[in-house]
Every structure is written in C-alpha cells, then in structure tokens.
Amino acid sequence: MDRDQELRQKVQQEVEKHQVTVASDPYRPTYHIAPPVGLINDPNGWIQWHGIYHLFYQWMPFKTEHGAKFWAHLSSTNLVDWEEEPIALAPSDWFDKDGCYSGSAISHDDQLHLFYTGNVKNNSVRETYQCLATSNDGVHFDKKGVQIELPNGFTAHFRDPKVWKEDGKFYMVIGAQKEDETGSVVWYKSEDLRDWQFQGILAEGFGYMWECPDFFSLDGQNVLLFSPQGLKADGINYRNVYQSGYVLGEWTDHFAFGAFTELDRGFEFYAPQTTLDEKGRRLLFGWMGVPDQKEEYHPTKKHHWIHQLTLPRELKLKHGKIYQKPVEELVQLRDKFLVNTHGPTFKSIPRASEMLLNEISGEKGYITIFDYATIDFDNKKRTIKLSRPAIDNGEIEERVGIVEKELKEIHIFIDHSSIEIFINGGELVFTSRMFADISHSTIEVQAQGQLSLWSLKQKF
Ligand code: FRU
Numbered sequence: 001m002d003r004d005q006e007l008r009q010k011v012q013q014e015v016e017k018h019q020v021t022v023a024s025d026p027y028r029p030t031y032h033i034a035p036p037v038g039l040i041n042d043p044n045g046w047i048q049w050h051g052i053y054h055l056f057y058q059w060m061p062f063k064t065e066h067g068a069k070f071w072a073h074l075s076s077t078n079l080v081d082w083e084e085e086p087i088a089l090a091p092s093d094w095f096d097k098d099g100c101y102s103g104s105a106i107s108h109d110d111q112l113h114l115f116y117t118g119n120v121k122n123n124s125v126r127e128t129y130q131c132l133a134t135s136n137d138g139v140h141f142d143k144k145g146v147q148i149e150l151p152n153g154f155t156a157h158f159r160d161p162k163v164w165k166e167d168g169k170f171y172m173v174i175g176a177q178k179e180d181e182t183g184s185v186v187w188y189k190s191e192d193l194r195d196w197q198f199q200g201i202l203a204e205g206f207g208y209m210w211e212c213p214d215f216f217s218l219d220g221q222n223v224l225l226f227s228p229q230g231l232k233a234d235g236i237n238y239r240n241v242y243q244s245g246y247v248l249g250e251w252t253d254h255f256a257f258g259a260f261t262e263l264d265r266g267f268e269f270y271a272p273q274t275t276l277d278e279k280g281r282r283l284l285f286g287w288m289g290v291p292d293q294k295e296e297y298h299p300t301k302k303h304h305w306i307h308q309l310t311l312p313r314e315l316k317l318k319h320g321k322i323y324q325k326p327v328e329e330l331v332q333l334r335d336k337f338l339v340n341t342h343g344p345t346f347k348s349i350p351r352a353s354e355m356l357l358n359e360i361s362g363e364k365g366y367i368t369i370f371d372y373a374t375i376d377f378d379n380k381k382r383t384i385k386l387s388r389p390a391i392d393n394g395e396i397e398e399r400v401g402i403v404e405k406e407l408k409e410i411h412i413f414i415d416h417s418s419i420e421i422f423i424n425g426g427e428l429v430f431t432s433r434m435f436a437d438i439s440h441s442t443i444e445v446q447a448q449g450q451l452s453l454w455s456l457k458q459k460f
Pocket of ligand 1: 041042058069101102103117159160211212270271291
C-alpha cells in the first residue's frame with residue numbers, strides 16, 4: 001500500500017474509533033461544520049463548481065492539536081445540507097509531508113484546481129512549496145506537485161495561495177513574511193495556471209506575518225482580507241491573540257490601502273476565505289477558533305474533537321464597511337417557531353436555536369444566554385458588549401463593538417457551544433464559542449423590541 005492509502009486508512013480507523021465519544025458530546029454542534037474527530041482549522045478551497053458548493057478544511061484527524069494537516073472535503077447544493085466527501089489531500093509526499101496547508105480552488109478547462117501550501121519540516125527547519133492538485137470529477141484529486149518555490153527576500157513563512165481569474169488572466173496572492181520578519185502579501189500572475197510570474201509585494205506594513213490573504217472586488221471596491229499576526233491590543237481592538245480583517249484600496253502594481261478593520265468582534269474567529277458563487281454573491285466561511293488562543297483548555301478535547309467553522313455569510317460593502325449576513329438559505333434550518341413576544345425570560349430553550357430581536361428602542365438592554373454569555377447594549381454610547389467566562393480560568397472577559405448610528409437589530413444563532421451574533425443586518429458580528437453548563441437553558445431578554453425565537457433542525 002502506498003503512503004497516501006496508508007494515511008487514508010489510518011484516518012478511517014481513527015474516525016471509527018472515536019465516533020461514539022464524539023457524537024455523545026453535548027457541546028457537539030448540529031448545524032455547523034465540525035471535524036469527525038481531531039482538529040479543524042481554516043476553511044480551504046471554497047468554491048461553487050458546476051452548481052455544487054465545495055468546501056474543504058484543514059484537518060488533523062489524529063489529535064486535537066495542530067500538525068500535518070489533511071484537506072477534508074464537503075459538498076452541498078443549498079449551503080444547509082452537507083455531504084461528507086472523501087479526503088481531498090493527504091500529507092503523503094515529500095513536498096507536503098508535514099501538512100497540506102491552506103489554499104484555494106479555481107475552475108479551469110473543466111477541471112477543479114486546488115492550490116495549497118506543502119509544509120515541510122526537516123530537523124525543525126521549515127520549507128514551503130506552493131502545490132497544485134486537479135480533479136475531473138470534484139471528488140478525486142491528482143497531485144501535480146510543486147508549482148512555486150520560495151522567492152528571495154522571504155522566510156519560509158510563505159503560504160496560503162488564493163487564486164482567481166480576472167480579464168482572462170490568473171492571479172495569486174500568498175501570505176508572506178519578509179526576511180526582516182515583517183508581514184506582507186505577495187502576488188503572482190499566470191496565463192495558464194501553470195507558469196507563474198512573481199509580481200512582488202502587493203501590501204505590507206504591520207505585524208510579523210500575514211496569513212490567509214484573499215483579494216477581491218466587492219461592490220466596486222478592491223478588498224484585501226487577511227489574518228495578520230503580531231498586532232498589539234489597542235483599546236477595544238485586536239483583543240484576540242491573532243486578528244482577521246480587511247483593508248480597502250487601489251490596486252495598481254501594488255495595493256495602496258486605508259485603515260485595517262477587524263472583520264469580527266467576537267472571541268473566536270480567524271482565517272476566513274471567500275468565493276463568488278454562481279448567483280454573484282461573495283460568500284465567506286471562517287474558522288471559529290484562533291491559533292495559540294487557549295486551545296488546550298477546550299472541553300471538547302475530552303471527546304476527541306476541537307473547533308468548528310462559522311456559518312456561511314454573504315458580504316456587502318456599505319458606507320465603506322463590510323457587512324456580513326448569514327446567507328438567506330439558512331432560513332431552511334428553522335424548525336419550530338417558539339415565541340413572538342417582548343420578553344423577558346424564556347425557559348428550556350433548545351441548544352440549536354435562532355433569535356431575532358428587532359425594532360429595538362430604549363437606551364440600554366441586555367440578553368443573557370444560558371447563564372453564560374451576555375450581550376449588553378448602550379444606545380447612547382452606541383456600544384455592544386459580549387461577555388463570557390474565559391475558557392481557561394472562568395474570569396469574565398469581554399469584547400466590544402461600536403455601531404455607526406444606533407442599534408436596531410440583534411440576530412443570534414446558537415449551536416450547542418457557539419454563538420454568532422449579527423448586529424444591524426451584519427454591520428458588526430461577534431463569533432464565539434460558548435461552553436455553558438448543559439443544565440442551563442434559560443435566555444433572559446431585558447430590552448425593548450420585537451423578539452422571535454426558533455428551534456433549528458439538526459443537520460449533522
Ligand atoms: C492559519 C494557518 C495557515 C496555514 C494553516 C495550517 O490558521 O496557520 O497559515 O496554512 O493554518 O493549518
């Protein structure tokens with residue numbers, strides 16, 4: 001048996017071995033994507049191809065820590081029901097033996113192309129290769145090996161190729177650390193997806209490494225999305241260990257950009273990736289986790305899995321700001337309509353539920369979920385605050401966002417151990433894990449507004 005088959009067989013055994021323990025975890029999500037066993041991180045290869053949505057993700061099946069990642073694969077026709085597909089990439093070759101790291105997908109000549117980073121470590125010395133795999137059926141992928149080697153002027157922290165087509169040409173951005181150990185994004189050009197010409201640095205300026213770049217046009221503006229490392233906390237900003245956010249700007253031979261804005265204001269969000277779907281929507285998935293941020297304290301590790309992805313979101317640019325909305329397909333998740341009222345206390349709320357509070361009036365209010373997470377708002381200060389007990393020591397920690405005008409709407413998705421909170425139709429989003437005591441099932445709403453609550457269907 002070759003190395004690839006051997007690894008795939010080992011994964012299968014690992015999934016089977018822990019299936020029951022994983023499924024019995026009360027914190028297991030029932031409508032978010034989570035790993036069958038082990039660790040999930042970045043969404044990868046996100047694309048709609050011949051009508052079908054394909055989503056891949058970074059997967060370490062053998063432990064609940066990071067390591068030599070696989071590309072797991074799911075497909076969907078409606079963004080709500082997901083089919084598990086065979087593993088797309090296993091770290092079985094010399095050029096990716098320590099991980100098939102993050103990357104993207106593109107369709108060309110009726111084939112699905114995956115560009116990813118081959119991570120190699122020999123005696124703790126890192127090497128990086130930008131690799132290609134292609135598929136005719138969207139299920140089986142043939143590795144085509146190394147396409148791009150590390151250019152001069154950069155360290156081996158050079159990864160996460162995102163590829164797109166524009167005006168008949170192909171482009172690629174890669175997250176890169178310069179030799180002086182500062183973060184940047186570089187770009188390449190190609191006529192045929194095979195021969196790539198290095199174009200230089202697209203953007204740089206702060207932090208020591210920029211991961212997972214994504215470059216696209218949104219409502220007529222160029223957007224560079226990336227996950228910088230090395231930013232210091234500054235007031236209400238950059239509170240997580242690493243950030244994810246965007247800059248808007250003008251693209252010529254490089255990218256002249258404005259202020260960096262965090263995409264999400266919650267505790268766990270990183271490494272998002274977007275795609276343009278066949279309806280012309282810019283859709284985003286993110287990882288509901290942050291590397292090196294108290295990962296060792298997650299209670300789900302006892303059940304042999306850790307982390308999950310966000311819900312799919314549609315992006316729009318409004319008044320120079322990216323808005324993120326849960327995709328409209330998610331209404332199909334709604335099961336029972338529980339209430340349509342004004343509050344204040346709701347008992348026995350299911351662990352998979354959706355809550356919409358709109359037409360908010362009054363200066364202040366709060367929502368407490370399962371005696372764990374509290375969302376406070378103050379319409380005079382225009383602030384929204386999410387607080388929860390810290391995952392490691394239980395001390396209350398908080399994240400704050402400020403709305404442009406006033407708070408009108410709070411839309412919440414709860415899935416066993418996570419919450420995603422969309423403020424004012426996506427002006428601000430707070431994404432967080434929520435490890436509430438499973439005996440707590442009360443939601444308290446002290447706010448003036450119209451409240452609707454639904455239980456949501458189980459999809460996983
Ligand atoms: C971001 C990241 C990427 C890398 C991948 C490895 O979370 O560090 O830069 O490709 O995860 O799993």
